[in-house]
Amino acid sequence: EIVLTQSPGTLPLSPGERATLSCRASQSVSSSYLAWYQQKPGQAPRLLIYGASSRATGIPDRFSGSGSGTDFTLTISRLEPEDFAVYYCQQYGISPRTFGQGTKVEIK
Protein backbone atom coordinates (compact mmCIF):
# COMPACT_ATOMS: atom_id res chain seq x y z
CA GLU A 1 0.00 0.00 0.00
CA ILE A 2 1.03 3.61 -0.49
CA VAL A 3 2.25 5.29 2.69
CA LEU A 4 1.65 9.04 2.91
CA THR A 5 3.93 11.09 5.14
CA GLN A 6 2.79 14.57 6.08
CA SER A 7 5.07 17.31 7.34
CA PRO A 8 5.40 19.11 9.56
CA GLY A 9 3.45 17.37 12.28
CA THR A 10 2.53 20.70 13.82
CA LEU A 11 2.66 24.12 12.18
CA PRO A 12 2.42 27.12 14.53
CA LEU A 13 1.36 30.22 12.63
CA SER A 14 -0.47 33.49 13.16
CA PRO A 15 -3.67 34.61 11.43
CA GLY A 16 -2.86 36.24 8.12
CA GLU A 17 0.25 34.14 7.55
CA ARG A 18 0.75 31.63 4.74
CA ALA A 19 0.61 27.92 5.52
CA THR A 20 2.42 25.33 3.43
CA LEU A 21 1.67 21.68 4.20
CA SER A 22 3.49 18.76 2.59
CA CYS A 23 2.34 15.24 1.73
CA ARG A 24 4.89 12.79 0.39
CA ALA A 25 3.94 9.37 -1.01
CA SER A 26 6.02 6.20 -0.80
CA GLN A 27 5.34 5.61 -4.51
CA SER A 28 3.91 7.63 -7.33
CA VAL A 29 0.21 8.51 -7.02
CA SER A 30 -1.33 7.84 -10.41
CA SER A 31 -3.18 10.62 -12.20
CA SER A 32 -2.70 12.93 -9.21
CA TYR A 33 -5.42 11.09 -7.34
CA LEU A 34 -4.80 12.98 -4.12
CA ALA A 35 -7.28 14.71 -1.82
CA TRP A 36 -6.98 17.01 1.19
CA TYR A 37 -9.36 17.22 4.14
CA GLN A 38 -9.74 19.61 7.04
CA GLN A 39 -10.89 18.40 10.46
CA LYS A 40 -11.76 20.59 13.42
CA PRO A 41 -12.12 19.22 16.98
CA GLY A 42 -15.32 17.25 17.45
CA GLN A 43 -16.21 17.47 13.77
CA ALA A 44 -16.09 15.19 10.77
CA PRO A 45 -13.47 15.75 8.08
CA ARG A 46 -14.39 18.14 5.28
CA LEU A 47 -13.18 17.74 1.70
CA LEU A 48 -11.03 20.67 0.55
CA ILE A 49 -9.15 19.49 -2.55
CA TYR A 50 -9.41 16.54 -4.94
CA GLY A 51 -7.39 15.61 -7.99
CA ALA A 52 -4.42 17.28 -6.26
CA SER A 53 -5.54 20.80 -7.22
CA SER A 54 -9.32 21.05 -7.68
CA ARG A 55 -11.19 22.84 -4.91
CA ALA A 56 -14.32 21.17 -3.60
CA THR A 57 -17.65 22.98 -3.67
CA GLY A 58 -17.76 25.98 -1.35
CA ILE A 59 -14.05 25.97 -0.48
CA PRO A 60 -12.52 29.47 -0.39
CA ASP A 61 -9.86 30.27 -2.94
CA ARG A 62 -7.25 30.87 -0.23
CA PHE A 63 -6.93 27.06 -0.24
CA SER A 64 -4.91 25.62 -3.11
CA GLY A 65 -3.36 22.28 -3.88
CA SER A 66 -0.44 21.38 -6.10
CA GLY A 67 1.97 18.61 -6.89
CA SER A 68 2.23 15.33 -8.74
CA GLY A 69 3.96 11.98 -8.54
CA THR A 70 5.11 11.63 -4.94
CA ASP A 71 5.13 15.22 -3.68
CA PHE A 72 2.01 17.24 -2.97
CA THR A 73 1.36 20.54 -1.21
CA LEU A 74 -1.63 22.24 0.36
CA THR A 75 -1.26 26.00 0.65
CA ILE A 76 -3.45 28.35 2.65
CA SER A 77 -2.56 31.79 1.37
CA ARG A 78 -3.72 33.83 4.40
CA LEU A 79 -4.84 32.02 7.50
CA GLU A 80 -8.23 32.92 8.86
CA PRO A 81 -9.15 32.08 12.49
CA GLU A 82 -11.40 29.24 11.29
CA ASP A 83 -8.52 27.57 9.40
CA PHE A 84 -6.73 26.37 12.52
CA ALA A 85 -7.37 22.65 12.36
CA VAL A 86 -5.84 19.31 11.38
CA TYR A 87 -5.31 18.59 7.69
CA TYR A 88 -5.09 15.14 6.13
CA CYS A 89 -4.05 14.05 2.68
CA GLN A 90 -5.48 10.90 1.08
CA GLN A 91 -4.46 9.02 -2.06
CA TYR A 92 -6.97 7.17 -4.18
CA GLY A 93 -4.81 6.02 -7.04
CA ILE A 94 -4.11 2.54 -5.71
CA SER A 95 -6.13 0.29 -3.46
CA PRO A 96 -6.33 0.53 -0.55
CA ARG A 97 -6.95 4.25 -0.35
CA THR A 98 -4.71 5.58 2.43
CA PHE A 99 -4.43 8.73 4.53
CA GLY A 100 -1.49 10.66 5.87
CA GLN A 101 -1.11 11.02 9.62
CA GLY A 102 -2.15 14.69 9.58
CA THR A 103 -0.68 18.15 10.09
CA LYS A 104 -2.04 20.32 12.86
CA VAL A 105 -2.09 24.04 12.07
CA GLU A 106 -2.17 25.80 15.41
CA ILE A 107 -2.22 29.40 16.54
CA LYS A 108 1.23 30.72 17.33
Add this chain to the structure above:
Amino acid sequence: EVHLVESGGGLVQPGRSLRLSCAASGFTFDNYGMHWVRQAPGKGLEWVSGISWNSGSIGYADSVKGRFTISRDNAKNSLYLQVNSLRAEDTAFYYCARGIPAIGIGYFDYWGQGTLVTVSS
Protein backbone atom coordinates in the same frame (compact mmCIF):
# COMPACT_ATOMS: atom_id res chain seq x y z
CA GLU B 1 -28.41 19.47 1.29
CA VAL B 2 -26.55 16.21 1.81
CA HIS B 3 -27.00 14.64 5.22
CA LEU B 4 -25.44 11.47 6.56
CA VAL B 5 -26.42 10.36 10.05
CA GLU B 6 -24.76 7.39 11.71
CA SER B 7 -26.15 5.36 14.58
CA GLY B 8 -25.60 2.08 16.37
CA GLY B 9 -22.36 2.73 18.20
CA GLY B 10 -21.82 2.06 21.87
CA LEU B 11 -19.82 0.23 24.50
CA VAL B 12 -19.35 -3.44 23.70
CA GLN B 13 -17.24 -6.24 25.13
CA PRO B 14 -14.42 -7.81 23.13
CA GLY B 15 -15.67 -10.55 20.83
CA ARG B 16 -19.18 -9.15 20.60
CA SER B 17 -20.99 -7.59 17.64
CA LEU B 18 -22.69 -4.38 16.60
CA ARG B 19 -24.56 -3.15 13.57
CA LEU B 20 -23.84 0.40 12.50
CA SER B 21 -26.29 2.29 10.32
CA CYS B 22 -26.08 5.42 8.20
CA ALA B 23 -29.20 7.25 7.04
CA ALA B 24 -28.67 9.33 3.92
CA SER B 25 -30.73 12.21 2.60
CA GLY B 26 -30.47 15.17 0.25
CA PHE B 27 -29.12 13.26 -2.74
CA THR B 28 -29.91 10.29 -4.98
CA PHE B 29 -28.46 7.56 -2.79
CA ASP B 30 -28.24 4.85 -5.43
CA ASN B 31 -26.05 7.05 -7.65
CA TYR B 32 -23.12 6.85 -5.25
CA GLY B 33 -20.66 4.47 -3.70
CA MET B 34 -20.64 4.64 0.09
CA HIS B 35 -17.92 4.00 2.63
CA TRP B 36 -17.06 3.63 6.27
CA VAL B 37 -13.96 5.42 7.58
CA ARG B 38 -12.87 5.19 11.19
CA GLN B 39 -10.76 7.27 13.53
CA ALA B 40 -9.45 6.07 16.85
CA PRO B 41 -9.71 8.83 19.50
CA GLY B 42 -6.90 11.33 18.94
CA LYS B 43 -5.57 9.40 15.93
CA GLY B 44 -5.71 9.58 12.14
CA LEU B 45 -8.18 8.34 9.56
CA GLU B 46 -8.47 4.76 8.28
CA TRP B 47 -10.69 3.61 5.43
CA VAL B 48 -12.61 0.53 6.61
CA SER B 49 -14.94 -0.56 3.83
CA GLY B 50 -16.73 0.60 0.71
CA ILE B 51 -19.64 -0.53 -1.46
CA SER B 52 -20.57 0.50 -4.97
CA TRP B 53 -23.94 1.98 -5.90
CA ASN B 54 -25.44 -1.42 -6.79
CA SER B 55 -23.56 -3.50 -4.18
CA GLY B 56 -21.71 -5.17 -7.03
CA SER B 57 -18.29 -4.09 -5.80
CA ILE B 58 -17.29 -4.32 -2.14
CA GLY B 59 -13.96 -3.82 -0.45
CA TYR B 60 -12.47 -4.03 3.02
CA ALA B 61 -9.32 -2.98 4.77
CA ASP B 62 -7.12 -5.93 5.68
CA SER B 63 -7.56 -5.05 9.35
CA VAL B 64 -11.30 -5.85 9.26
CA LYS B 65 -11.58 -8.42 6.47
CA GLY B 66 -13.55 -11.46 7.59
CA ARG B 67 -15.00 -9.66 10.62
CA PHE B 68 -16.91 -6.70 9.14
CA THR B 69 -19.65 -6.80 6.49
CA ILE B 70 -20.86 -3.75 4.59
CA SER B 71 -24.28 -3.59 2.96
CA ARG B 72 -26.78 -1.07 1.71
CA ASP B 73 -30.52 -0.77 1.12
CA ASN B 74 -31.15 1.71 -1.67
CA ALA B 75 -34.91 1.62 -1.04
CA LYS B 76 -34.26 2.91 2.49
CA ASN B 77 -31.36 5.22 1.59
CA SER B 78 -29.31 3.42 4.19
CA LEU B 79 -25.81 2.02 4.61
CA TYR B 80 -24.85 -0.58 7.18
CA LEU B 81 -21.75 -2.09 8.74
CA GLN B 82 -22.02 -5.34 10.64
CA VAL B 83 -19.03 -5.50 12.95
CA ASN B 84 -18.26 -8.88 14.52
CA SER B 85 -15.52 -10.29 16.74
CA LEU B 86 -14.72 -6.82 18.00
CA ARG B 87 -11.27 -6.06 19.38
CA ALA B 88 -9.95 -3.25 21.53
CA GLU B 89 -8.20 -1.82 18.47
CA ASP B 90 -11.56 -1.39 16.75
CA THR B 91 -12.41 1.37 19.23
CA ALA B 92 -13.00 4.45 17.09
CA PHE B 93 -15.43 6.92 15.67
CA TYR B 94 -16.99 5.34 12.60
CA TYR B 95 -17.88 7.79 9.85
CA CYS B 96 -20.17 7.17 6.92
CA ALA B 97 -18.89 8.93 3.81
CA ARG B 98 -20.10 9.40 0.24
CA GLY B 99 -17.64 8.25 -2.36
CA ILE B 100 -16.63 9.77 -5.67
CA PRO B 101 -16.81 8.07 -8.18
CA ALA B 102 -19.73 5.68 -7.78
CA ILE B 103 -17.53 2.64 -8.39
CA GLY B 104 -13.91 2.06 -7.58
CA ILE B 105 -11.32 3.84 -5.53
CA GLY B 106 -12.01 7.49 -4.89
CA TYR B 107 -12.29 10.27 -2.39
CA PHE B 108 -15.05 11.27 0.03
CA ASP B 109 -17.03 14.42 -0.56
CA TYR B 110 -19.51 14.29 2.34
CA TRP B 111 -19.15 12.79 5.80
CA GLY B 112 -21.50 12.09 8.65
CA GLN B 113 -20.75 13.16 12.21
CA GLY B 114 -19.74 9.67 13.24
CA THR B 115 -20.77 7.10 15.82
CA LEU B 116 -18.41 5.98 18.56
CA VAL B 117 -17.68 2.30 19.08
CA THR B 118 -15.86 1.49 22.30
CA VAL B 119 -14.63 -2.06 22.79
CA SER B 120 -13.83 -2.77 26.41
CA SER B 121 -14.52 -5.34 29.07
